[in-house]
Amino acid sequence: MxxxxxxxGSEAVAVAVKACRPHVISAYPISPQTHIVESLARMVAGGExxxxxxxxxxxxxAASVISGASAAGSRSYTASSSQGLLLMTEVFYASAGMRLxxxxxxxxxxxxxxxSIQVDxxxxxxxxxxxxxxxxxxxxxxxxxxxxxxxxxxxxPGILLPVMVCMDGWILxxxxxxxxxxxxxxxxxxxxxxxxxxxxDVNDPKSWGSYAEEDMLMEFKYAVxxxxxxxxxRMKEIFTELAQITGRDHGGLxxxxxxxxxxxxxxxxxxxxxxxxxxxxxxxxxxxxxGLIKLRCYRPFPHEDILNAIKGARAVxxxxxxxxxxxxxxxxxxxxxxxxxxKDAPLVxxxxxxxxxxxxNINTVRNIVEELEGVAGSDVxxxxxxxxxxxxxxxxxxVE
Amino acid sequence: xxxxxxxxxxxLFVSGxxxxxxxxxxxxxxxxxxxxxxxxIVVTPTGCLETFTSPYGYSPWRVPWIHHLFENGPxxxxxxxxxxxxxxxESERVVAIGGDGSTFDIGFGSLxxxxxxxxxxxxxCVDNGAYMNxxxxxxxxxxIYSSTTTDxxxxxxxxxxxxxxxxxxxxxxxxxxxxxxxxVAYLKDLQKKVKxxxxxxxxxxxxxxxTCPSVWGFPSDQTLEVARRGVQSGMVPLFEMExxxxxxxxxxxKKIPVEEYxxxxxxxxxxxxxxxxxxxxxxIQALADSNIERYGLLKKTAPQDxxxxx
Ligand SMILES: Cc1ncc(C[n+]2csc(CCOP(=O)(O)OP(=O)(O)O)c2C)c(N)n1
Ligand code: SF4
Ligand SMILES: [Mg+2]
Numbered sequence: 001m002x003x004x005x006x007x008x009g010s011e012a013v014a015v016a017v018k019a020c021r022p023h024v025i026s027a028y029p030i031s032p033q034t035h036i037v038e039s040l041a042r043m044v045a046g047g048e049x050x051x052x053x054x055x056x057x058x059x060x061x062a063a064s065v066i067s068g069a070s071a072a073g074s075r076s077y078t079a080s081s082s083q084g085l086l087l088m089t090e091v092f093y094a095s096a097g098m099r100l101x102x103x104x105x106x107x108x109x110x111x112x113x114x115x116s117i118q119v120d121x122x123x124x125x126x127x128x129x130x131x132x133x134x135x136x137x138x139x140x141x142x143x144x145x146x147x148x149x150x151x152x153x154x155x156x157p158g159i160l161l162p163v164m165v166c167m168d169g170w171i172l173x174x175x176x177x178x179x180x181x182x183x184x185x186x187x188x189x190x191x192x193x194x195x196x197x198x199x200x201d202v203n204d205p206k207s208w209g210s211y212a213e214e215d216m217l218m219e220f221k222y223a224v225x226x227x228x229x230x231x232x233x234r235m236k237e238i239f240t241e242l243a244q245i246t247g248r249d250h251g252g253l254x255x256x257x258x259x260x261x262x263x264x265x266x267x268x269x270x271x272x273x274x275x276x277x278x279x280x281x282x283x284x285x286x287x288x289x290x291g292l293i294k295l296r297c298y299r300p301f302p303h304e305d306i307l308n309a310i311k312g313a314r315a316v317x318x319x320x321x322x323x324x325x326x327x328x329x330x331x332x333x334x335x336x337x338x339x340x341x342x343k344d345a346p347l348v349x350x351x352x353x354x355x356x357x358x359x360x361n362i363n364t365v366r367n368i369v370e371e372l373e374g375v376a377g378s379d380v381x382x383x384x385x386x387x388x389x390x391x392x393x394x395x396x397x398x399v400e
Numbered sequence: 401x402x403x404x405x406x407x408x409x410x411x412l413f414v415s416g417x418x419x420x421x422x423x424x425x426x427x428x429x430x431x432x433x434x435x436x437x438x439x440x441i442v443v444t445p446t447g448c449l450e451t452f453t454s455p456y457g458y459s460p461w462r463v464p465w466i467h468h469l470f471e472n473g474p475x476x477x478x479x480x481x482x483x484x485x486x487x488x489x490e491s492e493r494v495v496a497i498g499g500d501g502s503t504f505d506i507g508f509g510s511l512x513x514x515x516x517x518x519x520x521x522x523x524x525c526v527d528n529g530a531y532m533n534x535x536x537x538x539x540x541x542x543x544i545y546s547s548t549t550t551d552x553x554x555x556x557x558x559x560x561x562x563x564x565x566x567x568x569x570x571x572x573x574x575x576x577x578x579x580x581x582x583x584v585a586y587l588k589d590l591q592k593k594v595k596x597x598x599x600x601x602x603x604x605x606x607x608x609x610x611t612c613p614s615v616w617g618f619p620s621d622q623t624l625e626v627a628r629r630g631v632q633s634g635m636v637p638l639f640e641m642e643x644x645x646x647x648x649x650x651x652x653x654k655k656i657p658v659e660e661y662x663x664x665x666x667x668x669x670x671x672x673x674x675x676x677x678x679x680x681x682x683x684i685q686a687l688a689d690s691n692i693e694r695y696g697l698l699k700k701t702a703p704q705d706x707x708x709x710x
Contacts, residue, residue: 023486024479052482057513061475064468064510068479071466072441074486076479094469200441200464200480202492207459209467211451 003181009140009172010035012179013079013105013165016147018049019187020103023074023194026054026065030084031117032169033107037079059084063091063104070100071208073199075151079105081169083112085123089130095162096131096224098209101154101194103147106134106166107173108270108321110356117169118357120321121270124166125298125330131224133163133231134298136269140177142250143167148182149235149242152191156238159231160197161224166298168271170357186245228300235297253302255294256309258284262291264372265310265346267331268319269295272360276319279365290369295331303338315347315376317368320385321354328352328385347376350385358389412438417460418452422620424584424611424627425449425526429497431587432524435594438463440495441480445473445507447499448533449526471506473498474514477521493598494520500527500541503607504565515574518602522594525605528612529564536615540565543635544687545680546667553670558680563687571605572641578604579641584611585627586638589650593640609636617666629661634688637695652697658685 007015013036017025025044027037043049052069056062059080066076080088085106095102106124110116124134133153137143146165154163167173182190198206212220236252243249255273258280259265268276273294283290293309295302310316320329327333332350339345351368354360368388375382412433419426425448433440442465444450450467453460468476477496484492503511503525514521530548531537538548542560547553551560572579577600582590590608597604611627613620630636631650635658638650659681662668671680692698 024482026479052486054478054482055517056475056478057509057516060472061478061510061513064472064475065479065482067468067472068443068466068476069483069486070479071476072480072483072487074483076483090469091472098468200466202439202441202464205438205462205464207454207461207465209450210454210456210459212456216456 003183004178005181006176006178008035008174008176009143009167010174011039012140012144012177013147013167014039014043015181016144017077018043019182019184020148020151020191021075021193022051022077024052024054024066024069024076026056026062026076026078028056028059028062028080028084030059030081032109032173033079033081033084033105035173036105036107059087060091063088063095066102066104067091067095067098067100070095070102071098071200073194073196073201075155075194076102077104078102079107081107082109082123086111086126089127092127092130092132092162094209097220099160100162101160102162103150103154104162104164105147106164107169108166109169116356119169119171120355120357121166122322122355124164125322127164128299128330131161132299133159133161133228134166135163135296136166136298137172137296138250138271138273138294140167140172140175141179141248143172144179144181145242145246145248145250148187148191149238152238153231153235155194156231156234157197158234159227161227166270171271180246180248182246190242190245232300232302232304251294251296252305253297254305254309255296257292257294259291259293259309261289261312263289263314264369264376265291265293265313265316266319266365266368267293267295267306267316267335269298269331270321272319272321272354275360275362276365279362279369282362283366283369288369298331301334301338303334306335307338307342310346313346315349315372317349317351317372319351319353319360319368323352323355323385332385347379347382349375349382351388352385353388364388412462414460414462416458418455419448420614420620422611422613422623423448424623425528426452427587427623428526428584428590428608428610431591432495432497432594433463435591436493436495436598439491440493441466443473443477443480443494443496445496445498445502446470446533447502448528449497449499451533470502472510473502473507474510474521474523477523478514478517478519481520493522496521496523498523498525499532500525500529501531501539503527504541504567505539512574515571515576515603515605518576520601520603522597522604522606524594525567525607526610527607528610528615530615532612532615541567545671545684547670548667559667559670568605568607568641572644574603575644576603576605577643580606581609581636581638582606583609583627583631583636583638585624585631586650589638596640615667617669618664622664626661626664629656629664632656633658633661634692634697635661635684637691637697639695646695649695649697651699652692655692655698658688
């Protein structure tokens with residue numbers, strides 16, 4: 001297990017996927033996802049990876065191919081970003097409803113317009129309601145590890161849902177990091193071959209994707225929700241099992257970083273959590289009781305763990321690289337909803353930060369904390385999100 | 401997913417489904433499966449076929465069957481093929497059966513990708529010339545001057561003004577080994593073509609003219625007669641193409657004027673009540689004649705290399 005090398009984040013993902021021995025991989029290019037599927041293509045071309053690699057004509061087909069392959073009993077995988085993920089949206093809903101357990105890397109990138117290729121979380125978070133389980137990672141090492149867990153979670157007979165591992169485009173996919181790899185026998189021990197509960201098979205013909213009306217559709221939807229909810233326990237077990245093999249514990253559905261006795265807590269996801277941790281350390285050394293909740297799992301929403309970790313805090317600042325137009329950041333909405341009616345609930349403030357790749361550094365975090373402290377005393381519900389670092393000089397005339 | 405009660409019945413598509421009386425498509429599907437045998441996995445995009453065969457808990461399919469979405473039938477089929485290959489399940493084959501809306505229009509990109517890659521799928525379009533599952537809206541497979549619910553005939557409208565998209569030719573241009581057209585009027589011929597297509601590997605395509613009494617507007621006991629007239633008038637040319645060349649055609653025994661076909665269906669009624677209707681009928685007749693000419697559907701016009709078949 002002491003196989004460590006420096007590699008690009010995309011390469012780390014490709015190496016992880018390869019170790020998981022997928023039968024079927026589909027690929028359609030979009031930045032910044034491309035290096036992952038190119039790397040897998042080279043492995044197949046070089047004979048290192050024995051997978052069916054399907055070069056599709058769109059992301060819609062990329063997601064559909066792995067859905068069909070999954071229904072036929074094969075472990076399957078694809079990766080995409082941004083517009084590509086949105087194009088796949090309809091497929092995700094259907095495949096979650098049909099309980100098809102494939103894995104996809106969601107390489108985070110903003111959504112047009114304006115067009116840009118920079119990172120934020122709008123793409124994957126727009127898939128929130130589809131029934132796809134979503135994990136977010138801080139580092140490429142965590143991306144590597146989480147892909148292993150993702151297949152096992154997806155294929156768990158009590159879960160059986162697509163799983164998306166979300167990682168920040170460029171920041172993780174295109175930067176080099178020291179990655180410690182597992183030996184193949186360790187991966188094989190952790191992740192045995194896919195044993196589908198049901199599959200398309202001429203010796204046991206079944207019908208899939210049937211029509212269900214008002215007398216049973218709700219039950220199908222409820223079952224997906226329940227698979228996620230009751231699956232939380234299983235997900236944590238799987239993460240623990242993996243941590244025992246790797247020796248690296250990234251946390252369960254959240255990582256609570258220095259939240260004990262914290263007066264103020266930030267919530268963040270993805271690579272920015274590295275920066276936030278540094279800021280927390282700095283501010284702690286200056287005497288501020290600050291902590292961070294790194295949201296590793298966005299769907300299912302781990303509100304039990306979050307509520308537990310923020311108990312006693314005065315205010316929670318949610319840093320969001322997404323925005324629900326006409327409302328606020330999506331994580332704040334979840335959190336506020338779960339806190340509503342709870343005794344001594346802390347104030348929750350939505351900070352929109354990092355859209356379209358706008359830099360978030362330690363000073364940005366310091367400013368957020370300062371603002372959070374400022375409003376915390378007032379006890380006035382924070383209904384409006386706060387846009388961090390908005391340059392009002394370049395807003396069109398008339399926009400306040 | 402629903403389990404089926406398996407009987408020893410030889411039929412692979414059994415009764416009890418919810419198609420309209422006289423539905424040509426259900427007849428076609430039954431005969432497709434007779435020809436493929438039981439070792440196939442069937443993929444069906446959204447449409448009448450999916451709707452009338454899949455109320456949860458019931459299924460007329462005696463082969464494994466999957467419906468996913470409307471526009472991804474070919475890609476789902478490709479995924480199943482890839483899985484079979486990865487699992488070395490060589491004896492199982494994949495057949496996709498989709499409507500004209502999903503095939504000609506919304507799933508066309510997916511289909512083109514599947515054809516270009518040469519994935520080992522027999523794709524069958526059960527073509528009823530409109531979006532029937534949603535009530536008979538226009539598709540690019542609707543025949544010229546047919547009245548559809550989104551392109552209805554009216555005081556200022558003759559219905560659809562464009563010709564049916566020539567999909568078999570477009571598909572053949574992808575370089576696939578086998579393309580054929582068939583009709584529910586000639587079920588033996590249909591079965592033969594399906595069997596032949598199953599003899600090839602790679603992407604193959606069959607387009608079946610599937611009568612729809614409910615939306616075309618004719619009595620349900622006329623389904624075979626209407627289909628037969630489509631063929632006999634030259635409006636529905638039946639041919640096979642191998643490696644891009646027309647190799648066989650089904651000859652018209654006794655050519656009938658297109659009117660004999662058109663007047664059987666309400667969707668063409670307006671061109672008979674219209675004073676200018678003669679012109680439209682002539683246009684359609686010219687199209688049928690050009691089909692006859694192009695494919696050599698009458699004995700005397702058969703191209704040299706095309707095999708004559710009765
Ligand atoms: C993306 C999407 N758009 C539209 C629909 C609605 N829809 C379902 S079936 C159908 C028509 C199917 O037409 P066709 O493929 O010709 O099959 P038919 O019902 O005529 O056999 C339509 C428009 C849908 N299910 N999905
Ligand atoms: S509407 Fe037409 S195609 Fe659909 S089931 Fe009825 S007859 Fe068959
Ligand atoms: Mg149709």
